[in-house]
Amino acid sequence: MSSAYQVIARKWRPQTFDDVVGQDHVVRTLKNAITRGRIAHAYLFVGPRGTGKTSMARIFAKALNCTGGPKADFDPDDPACQAIADGTFLDVIEIDGASNNGVEQVRELRDTARYAPAQGRFKVYIIDEVHMLSTAAFNALLKTLEEPPPHVKFVFATTDPQKVLATIVSRCQRFDLKPIQPELIVERLKKIAGAEKIKVTGEALACIARLADGGMRDAQSIFDQMISFCGSEIAEADVLDVYGLVSAQKIAALAGALAAGDHKKIVEIVDECDANGRDLVRLLADLQATVRLALLEAIAKGGSSDRLGTVLTTEQLTRMLDALREGESSVKLGLAEKINFEVALLKAVEASRARAIDTLIKELSALADEMPATDEAGEKKKT
Numbered sequence: 001m002s003s004a005y006q007v008i009a010r011k012w013r014p015q016t017f018d019d020v021v022g023q024d025h026v027v028r029t030l031k032n033a034i035t036r037g038r039i040a041h042a043y044l045f046v047g048p049r050g051t052g053k054t055s056m057a058r059i060f061a062k063a064l065n066c067t068g069g070p071k072a073d074f075d076p077d078d079p080a081c082q083a084i085a086d087g088t089f090l091d092v093i094e095i096d097g098a099s100n101n102g103v104e105q106v107r108e109l110r111d112t113a114r115y116a117p118a119q120g121r122f123k124v125y126i127i128d129e130v131h132m133l134s135t136a137a138f139n140a141l142l143k144t145l146e147e148p149p150p151h152v153k154f155v156f157a158t159t160d161p162q163k164v165l166a167t168i169v170s171r172c173q174r175f176d177l178k179p180i181q182p183e184l185i186v187e188r189l190k191k192i193a194g195a196e197k198i199k200v201t202g203e204a205l206a207c208i209a210r211l212a213d214g215g216m217r218d219a220q221s222i223f224d225q226m227i228s229f230c231g232s233e234i235a236e237a238d239v240l241d242v243y244g245l246v247s248a249q250k251i252a253a254l255a256g257a258l259a260a261g262d263h264k265k266i267v268e269i270v271d272e273c274d275a276n277g278r279d280l281v282r283l284l285a286d287l288q289a290t291v292r293l294a295l296l297e298a299i300a301k302g303g304s305s306d307r308l309g310t311v312l313t314t315e316q317l318t319r320m321l322d323a324l325r326e327g328e329s330s331v332k333l334g335l336a337e338k339i340n341f342e343v344a345l346l347k348a349v350e351a352s353r354a355r356a357i358d359t360l361i362k363e364l365s366a367l368a369d370e371m372p373a374t375d376e377a378g379e380k381k382k383t
Contacts, residue, residue, distance in 0.1 A: 008227075009220040012192055014055045015076040015085060017063070021188050021216060022180035023052055029175070030056075031072035034063050039070065040173045042145055042154040044130075046161045047177030050215025053157035054094075056177070057126045058084060060155060061092045065120030080120060091117040097129040097158075103136040110144045113152045123152045130156040131163035138165045145171045179214020182206065188216065189223055198227060203236035207245055210286070244279035246286065254283075254345075255290045258320065259308035261349050270342055280341045281332055284324065287345075291321045316352040323348035 014020045017027045026045075033039055043060070045053040062081040066074035074081060083089035095109070109125065117123050127133075133141075145154060145168065156172065158164055186205045193200045200223075208226070212219035222243070230238050240247060246254075250269065257265035273283060291308070295317040298305035304313045312320075327344025334340040 007221070008192060008196070008224040009217045012188075012220060014052065014059060015062075015081075016074070017059055017072060020052055020056060020059070022184045023056065023177050026056060026175045026177060030060055030063075034070045034072040037070075039064070039153070041148050041152070042172040043156065044161070044164070044169060044172040044174045045155065045157045045177060046174060047159070048179055048214060049159055050212070050217030050219075051177040051180060052216065053177055054126070054128055056175075057124075057155040057157060058092070061089075061122075061124040061126065061153075064122045064124060064153065065089065065091060069121060083119075089119060091120040091122065092124045092126065094126045094128065097127050097132040101133045101137055103134065103140050106133070106137040106140040110140065113144060114149060117151055121151070124155060125152070126155045126157070128157045129159070130168075131158045131160045135165070138168055142167060142171075180212075180216050181214075182209035182212075185209040185212055185214075185216060185219045189219060192220070192223065196227070198232055198234065200226075200234040201236055203248075204234050204239050206248070207236055207239040207243075211239075211243055211245065240278075244277055244282065246273055246278050246283045251283070251286050251290055255287060255294075256309040258287075258291070258345060258349055258352070259294075259310040259312055261353065263346065263349065266345050266349070267342065270338065270345070274338050280337055284328065284331055284341065284344065288321060288324050291317060291324065295321060312352065319354060320348045320352040323351035 017031055020027050043057075045056055047053055062076070062078075062084050063072055063074055064070045065080050065084065066078050067080055076082075076085075080089065084092050087094070093109075095105075113123060113125070144152075148154065154172075156164075156168075161169070161174075186202070186209050189200070189205050189208065192198075193205075204226070208219055208222050211222055222239075226234050226239060226242065229242055236247065239245060250273070254266065254269045257269065270280075273280065294305045294307040294312065295314065297307050298312065298314045298317055304311050305317070306312075324344060327340065327347065330340040331337060331344060
């Protein structure tokens with residue numbers, strides 16, 4: 001009987017520090033700390049979902065408890081590392097903060113932490129979604145966290161650091177994991193596709209990376225779903241159809257129509273996207289990203305950009321982007337999504353054509369200064 005199927009996100013979870021993508025600053029710091037023997041007693045990993053917080057915590061636990069450790073460059077096939085990866089290592093305890101958030105659970109953790117490790121060199125407590133702990137649970141953890149036994153290490157992970165008590169944060173070394181860049185996601189998915197013998201176009205991978213919003217796990221889950229839908233060959237059109245995305249070319253065309261103030265073209269593109277079942281909320285977000293790139297180019301070039309096909313100033317692009325941003329809530333929550341989307345786009349066009357009153361005053365003042373002076377009778381003064 002064949003072994004149970006394992007989803008790509010689990011099968012391709014990073015197993016060593018070198019496998020981690022897009023978090024070089026965290027990897028470098030942790031590896032140096034292990035190599036130099038400067039291992040803190042508590043760490044806090046902060047970042048959006050799917051960026052590697054729990055994976056990093058497990059890798060850190062492997063580095064501490066591997067044979068002959070602590071070692072930053074451990075062998076992932078080491079029996080201790082394999083046991084940690086499988087969740088069967090007695091001294092690496094993973095706790096879900098959402099379902100174990102009471103003071104009683106934390107008191108039990110505090111009591112068991114005093115006992116020496118059973119298998120490895122350190123007891124490592126990994127608490128995921130630590131912000132879900134109650135205030136009483138946090139307070140029960142404080143003393144142990146400040147002065148833990150030498151064989152105990154704490155690793156906390158959270159997507160919402162504002163909810164973690166400041167007294168907890170101050171006792172930890174904090175690491176902020178960044179959203180992973182789309183090009184790094186594409187590179188990783190190419191590697192997975194090659195190993196899984198899947199033919200996928202670069203445009204399809206770019207769409208998946210765009211959908212993932214910086215989360216590697218999300219990208220792998222989307223890729224897994226696309227394999228189930230398409231089989232061994234995946235094209236851009238498949239991803240667009242399944243997730244209701246709009247192609248990069250169509251987004252560029254819509255941004256160009258906004259910049260040119262072509263109302264007819266805007267309405268045509270929106271009608272086409274709506275008829276094809278495209279996600280207008282997602283399209284609005286992609287459109288904002290496109291206009292933002294033009295704004296950044298205008299700033300870099302000293303005041304204007306033709307990236308959208310029409311020369312627009314920094315002020316015009318800022319007003320357009322602001323109008324698109326203001327239309328978000330009505331498109332997301334309004335009853336008539338398509339109408340609200342069209343109104344948001346048309347308002348963005350009008351906003352980009354408007355001029356700030358202070359700018360007009362300055363321009364009128366400059367024109368007035370350039371005009372020849374006249375006397376009270378309206379005749380030009382002789383110079």
